[in-house]
Amino acid sequence: MTVGQVPFGKFIALLSDSGLRVRVGPFNIRINTKSVTLANHIYRLYESYKLAEDEFAEFHVQVIVVHPKRKIFSPHIRFFVDGHSPFPPFPQEQGLTALEWGINLVIAARVSHLLLFHSAAVERNGQVILFPAWPGSGKTTLCTALIYRGYRLFSDEFGLMDPDNGDFFPIPRLMPLKNESIQVIRDYLPEAILGHEIPKTLKGTIAHVRPPKESFMRSEETAKAKWIIFPKWVAGSSLSLEPLPDSEAFLLLASNSFNYEVLGEVGFQAVTHLIRTCSCYKLVYSDFDDVISAMNDLTD
Amino acid sequence: MTGAYWRSVSFSSLQIEEWGGEFTVFQPNSGKTHFLNQMGLHILLCLDRAPTSEDEIFVFLTDQFQLTLDQNFSQQTIKTLHRFDELGLIEKVRPESLT
């Protein structure tokens, strides 16, 4: 059963009382909020998320609207996990970003049985491409373009790897487009479903892409990585895809992991194995058609 | 004067992977991964065999890499030794423990 199949009344009741339990990749998350605005956004954008009713939830998160006693202050939003708030308050309109960032944070801080790369990941023909995050990578935008052109979304934020066997876990979620990328995607992919624009967040204006239904239906199908591609979007550039020396790829990948050092020797061996079994490239692009055809050539 | 004597620390516990002339070295004691070039790795290999004086290290390295031994080279090498000391990869040997 998916969120969209729950009647709205029951959905609201769950969120405000015992909690809405949804599957987020290999994890279950229990969400509580009494904010009707946020509930409306979640209902629309989480439509394809699977329910995890009566299942164990790893993370218990809450978004609370705080009404200050004095009228001159406007209400604000707080994110809580297990009764603890890791962030300062957010403006009231930013409930959805607070929730999504909060979930990122608890995953990054608490999960250590998997190796967590800060990376987008998509799959084609049974094999995964990792696009590690680095400044200007535009990984979310690139990832959005690819998943509307036949690639299966694993994540735009986390490469989740089982260090024992090298399997990657899909963790499809909303994908936050930032600033200019919002219009870029609206122009290139008119069919993409986007949430409302949330202005003035810490990262500028944000609009969330609702990933295609298929990514959620197949969210239990793991796959191994074959390519690690460090992307960079450069306005007006022609496409280039250059091999990257393994030692450099190791350094970049390890320093782009949330918990490489926490895993110690296991992390070292897992990254070594990953680099030895993948082809590593540096990608510079500006045009989506070019980059999609290059990725298709690579993965055919 | 032959300079201080150095030796490696827990060399056998290190996990070393080669990437075309460069090395990633995992140090279990600290949990750190170090990136070394050929020269850096040769220093560790040399100090793993026996406690070695700085002068002997200079000669060993210039032989290995066919370089000329000058002041610049010895200063660079001493800098590397101190860095390795700080990272706990090598340590100074007290003269009395040499005999």
Add this chain to the structure above:
Amino acid sequence: MVYTQGHYKLLLDALTNPDCLIDYSIADWELLLRLARKVKLLGRLATELNKRDFLKKIPVRAANILRSSLIQAKRMQQLTHWELNRITWALQSMDIPVIALKGVAYSLVGLPESAGRTYVDLDIMVPKDVLVSVELELNQRGWVCQKLSAYDEHYYRVWSHEIPPLTHVEREIEVDVHHTITQPSSGIKVNSGLFFEAAVLAEGTSYKILSSVDMVLHCAVNLFQNNELAGDLRDLLDCHDLLVFFSEKEACFWENLIERANQFSLGRPLFYALHFSVLMFKTPVPDIVASNLNNKPSTIVLWVMSKLVPVALFPLHPDNPSKRDRVARTLLYLRSHWIRMPLYLLLPHLIYKSYLAVFPRKNSQS
């Protein structure tokens, strides 16, 4: 008694009788792990389950959380041990005694339960007369003091028993450098020199640790003199583990403990540690111990403490925190400051802290 029901019982049973965990329902597991995380005991549970080979038999999601926390606990242990290694290296030319305290000392002494203990920082003790030169030496070797407000800096240096925490620029572990085990402002004057005299080398290492009885006293003082007790169940469990470990290992342990506590006038914190450890964890403490301690609390004080301490040590229920538990915490918070400082110092400290709570500083953790 309150801690024998509800979420208290769920957690206490898991700690005192891990065999019962095999019967926990999904809902029990969920609540248990949230509670255990709050009191830093996930790693402890994980090692107990590992020992019994239970991790494969419990719900897989719960097992993954426990595995994760064990990996994190191991990592923190590695970091603190390495930090001690580097501190020793940095101070070797000074030729002074450096005593490892708390978590890292528990693992150096071979306490079996330390394998799953979650560490947050490294605590060491050096003689007071070299404190300044130690700080200077460490500063020169890359350990720096995080930015503190002038008030916090003053508090640390004048009224606390530590210098502000130091962190090496290339690593993340905080190092707390102590020169005694009680707060100077608490009025209890302990001759720290005696701790250094009695300190021993940890077996198979070159690191110094407190003698067994001093280690237990430090644990008790830290819990009942220096802390606010809220959510400190882990520290009481440390006391329990140490008592069991040393009393099995050393023939005259209890006699030595009594003598040492009375020598330092630390009978009261030790009495509390023993009392609550027996109450919660059924620690096998012989009756002669309590009856031979000086400075015991009066019946009425003990009655009040018995009402407050157990509920405060436990984490609040994550979904429905009870008002009574919160009140107990506030009272104990006041108490901890009361016993540490004369009243005229206490008021500005609390006012400043609550002022900070209303207007968090910009550089506070986000």
